[in-house]
Amino acid sequence: MKNTLILTLCLFLTHVCYSNIQKEVNIGFKGMEFNTFANELYNKHQITVYYKEQWVKNIKLNKSYTDLNLNNIFTDILKGTNIHFLIRGKIVVLTNKQDLSQTFNLLKQEKITVEKPEVIQSDIELSKLQDQEYKIHKIGTSLGKKKVKLFGKITHFESSQPLKGVEIYLPNLSHGVTSDKNGYYEIELNPGFYTLHYKYMGLKPCSRKINLKGDGRLNIQLINEIRTIKEVQVLAKNDNVKRTSMGIEYIKAKDIESLPSALGEPDIIKSTTMLPGVESAGEGSIGFNVRGGSSDQNLILIDNAPIYYPAHFFGFFSAFNNDMIQEASLYKSSIPIQFGGRISSTYEILSHSNIPSNIEGKLGVSPITTKAFLNLPINKDKLSIMNSFRFTYSDWVVDKIDSKELVDSKADFYDWQGKIIYKPNNNNQFDLSYYKSEDEFQLHSDTIYNFNNFVTSANWRYRFNEKLKMNNSLYYSNFSYDMSSKDIESNAFKLNHNVNEIGFKTYMNLEKNIYTNIDFGLESKYYNISPGEMKPNAVNSVVNYSKIPEENGLESAIFIGAKHEFTGSITAEAGIRYSLYGNVGKRDELIYKDGITSRPNVIDTVKTSSGLNNLYHGPELRLSLNYALNSSSSFKASYNRTQQYIHLLSNTTSISPTDTWKLTDRYLKPQVGDQLSLGYYKNLLDSKVELSVEAYYKKIKDAKDYKDGAQLYLNEHAENEVLNANGKNYGIEFLIRKQKGRFNTMISYTYSRSFLKTKEESGEFAVNDGNWYRAPFDKPHNFKAFFSFKLSRRFIFSTNTVFHTGRPATYPIAKYKLQDIPIIYYSKRNEYRLPNYFRTDISLLIEGNLKKNKAYHTSWSFGLYNLTSRKNAYSVYFRSEESFVVGYKMSIFGEVIPTVTYNIEF
Secondary structure (H helix, E strand, O other): OHHHHHHHHHHHHHHHHOHHHHHOEEEOOOOOEHHHHHHHHHHHHOOEEEOOHHHHOOOEOOOOEEEEOHHHHHHHHOOOOOEEEEEEOOEEEEEEOOOHHHHOOOOOOOOOOOOOOOOOHHHHHHHHHHHHHHOEEEEOOOOOOOOEEEEEEEEEOOOOOEOOOOEEEOOOOOOEEEOOOOOEEEEEEOOEEEEEEEEOOOEOOEEEEEEEOOOEEOOEEEOEOOOOOOOOOOOOOOOOOOOOOOOEEEEEHHHHOOOOOOOOOOOOOHHHHHOOOEEEOOOOOOOEEEOOOOHHHEEEEEOOEEOOOOEEHHHOEEOOOHHHEEEEEEEOOOOOOOOOOOOOEEEEEEEOOOOOOOOEEEEEEOOOEEEEEEEEEEEOOOEEEEEEEEEEOOHHHHHHOOOHHHOOOEEEEEEEEEEEEEEEEOOEEEEEEEEEEEEEEEOOOOOEEEEEEEEEEEEEEEEOOOOEEEEEEEEEEEEEEEEEEOOOHHHOEEEEEEEEEEEEEEEEEEEEEOOEEEEEEEEEEEEEEEEEEEEEOOOOOOOOOEEOOOEEEEEEEEEEEEEEEOOOOEEEEEEEEEEEEEEEOOOEEEEEHHHOOOHHHEEEEEEOOOOEEEEEEEEEEEEEEEEEEEOOEEEEEEEEEEEEOEEEEOOOOOOOOOOEEEEOOOOOOOEEEEEEEEEEEEEEOOOOEEEEEEEEEEEEEEEEEEOOOOOOOOOOOHHHOEEEEEEEEEEEEEEEEEOOOOEEEEEEEEEEEEEEEEOOOOOOOOHHHHOOEEOOOOOOEEEEEEEEEEOOOOEEEEEEEEEEOOOEEOOEEEEEEEOOEEEEEEOOOOOEEOOOEEEEEEEEEEEOOOOOOOOOEEEEEEEEEOOOOOOOOOEEEEEEEOOEEEEEEEOOOOOOEEEEEEEEEO
16 A cells, blocks of 8 residues: 555656646647657657557547647547556556556545565566567667667577577568577668567567667567467568578477487488488488488588588487587578588588576487486576587397398497587677597497597687677597407407598678678688508407508688679679698609509509699689569579589498598599579468479589499509599479478478489490499489477377489399309499388377476477388398399388387476
8 A cells, every 4th residue: 555655646746747748749740650649759849658559550640739738639649449548747658448547546545455476586587578668769879870770689588599580670661681590680770760570480579669869789588479378370481582592491409309210319410301302311321412412522510510420320310419409501502602612512500509597408218318418507698518418228229120231230329519608798709519429339240340520619709890790610520430350360450540620710791781791701621531541450360450641631712702682672692712622741643544543554653742732723603693573482593613622432322430531632533513503482371381492403523433343441542443423413392381380391392313424435444335324312203291280289290201212223134154154244333223212200299297387397209110111122232042143122120110208308
């Protein structure tokens, strides 16, 4: 009662003191909108009006007002509506259906008992945040500029994580902007009063009223959408139509949790194989092929550092714990100018970059793996440390795989990934990321395989001002493997292979204005490869020691690019990247007669100089054009040239831990890819459904293939086994996707072809008589369908179906004897195909109790992989049995694989 009387008395005294202001108001004209009326009240009379925009959107003035009492003006304007008002001095408060004048009536006061509720700090902070919608924020200082700039950062209220792709728009203007991957946005406007709206899918939209006088900052926090009674959908427009670049797919870690997987583990890399134009290299394997390219033509980055073998457990598990991942971007066509070194795609994976208010963690347990994640804030909003750890106890799974080659086999792995984030202020952020993994397995013999990854990167992001930003990265990546055997002492051996890469990159972005962005920078990387070392592994071993000399190479590049919006419908992006590569250090090189790289043609050996030699360089152009037909559809075109100076030598179609990496040299030329793409993009049903069609044609110069019977192990002169070939890939991709609402789906169909042609058109090294032949990754037809149903707030059911043409294969087609020696005659290379591939999976995600104030949250994930128990062929091999050649098909998963995972999150 006492508090109410004091508040009432204060309001009454304020009213008396300022009553003279209410009598001299001159404002308005017939048809003036209420927003404009409120703005003019503030400009002319410094009177502030608080209200929600949706209450007054249909209210307009019927006349102009001269020397009238403010109370009478509002009474006249709001007549016939449900809007009430309360005037106290220079403040006017509007309410919907609730008359505040009754609450603060001085003549009638009833006795009110006020119970003081328990208020926690988070509720107070949320209340303060919600109050921001009713204030007019004064931004900047007036300096007489015609154009001023509003900028800021948008974050999630609960996690402080930056939000990418938030839509910022003004209803009365024709343009808006979206926030970048660090949550920053910037918009250029005339000085004046505005109401800005902020929208992001899944979060509550908000608005801010501003008085923009000069350049200034306005940071925004968005909160989770609270749904009551019935479901409310918050929709944000898809930028697939707006953006200039083509062939880009953004993947959120949350999006793949309900995606069925081979062994029940969410996998950020495997999820890419559900995208059009991306094919799995084999059943359950990590290697993937993009638009007909080989696995080594994909650059995979984790926090700006490359990883060479992103796999565990024969390729069935990704290298990364999904709980550490924030998002990933796959660039199939318009590869950004700052990326280089591979000719098919760049896959950029980013770990979490938020500093939470409280400790965050997650524990997951399945019959195969256990994983843990912890994000520990050390200093609020400034310093945090996050780590994830995962290990497997998977030997029993190996016993279930129907393969004679895996009898008496075993496999184990672990990985550790972490990140330290330090944000001393708004302009600086320092990250230190690190990753370590180790695998050990044994395949149907006494041979033990070990392979290891160690990757680390230091990143510094600095903002000179709101226009100029800089990203610096320094990284180191190591991949090594060894094979060893010592059960038979006389044959005991150990074989090692090691790849090291160290590099740095400086990348700067200049936002010249709202129409023009400029990117520029430089990078350099140093390669060190130990191709192989064989040594005896026991005292009495007769294995001879041998080691292939190390290879060293230096690759550098400078780049610059710009994006410009010419009109409201045409946007162009262009850039050039100039790369330079050379071998480093002395090495012996063979000279061949007539350039034919075979042992009988060796005529001399030369030693290279100690500096750079075998130099290769050239420009890499990037061009993109977007022509917007309207706000929901557009045409795009792009051209990319990329160069690759490091190659994976492998006789298998998927990545194997015993493959050999090889640098470009005198005879193994850099691979050069030229790709032209065209596409049409359409958003339907108020941007709920995305439709796209992309066609591409790619030429490859100096693609790598192999001579018949190539021996790649411990071969110092790999040019004797490797062929430089020309390649051509082309295809068309169709995609329809819905990512909003309770029912989500993605359906794609791709028709694609991939061919190779050796440069030798005749002679013993001319494959298929010098004609075009199918590349190992040529799969013409590929259909994928993913469906997700949100049955309730706790239950999500998902299913996916995959069909594609079998990959090419070379079969024996005849057997004969020559002088009593049996000889098998093979078909032309890749003339036949493996059987077509088909698979259906289902999964059910069950969330625990959805109460907000819980110490932890739980969930269950159940899945069935290969629901139809189809025996898809991983490979086909042949044996000579008496007078016949008999073929056998090997399947990795020939039956349904059930999976279950239990997660605890806090």
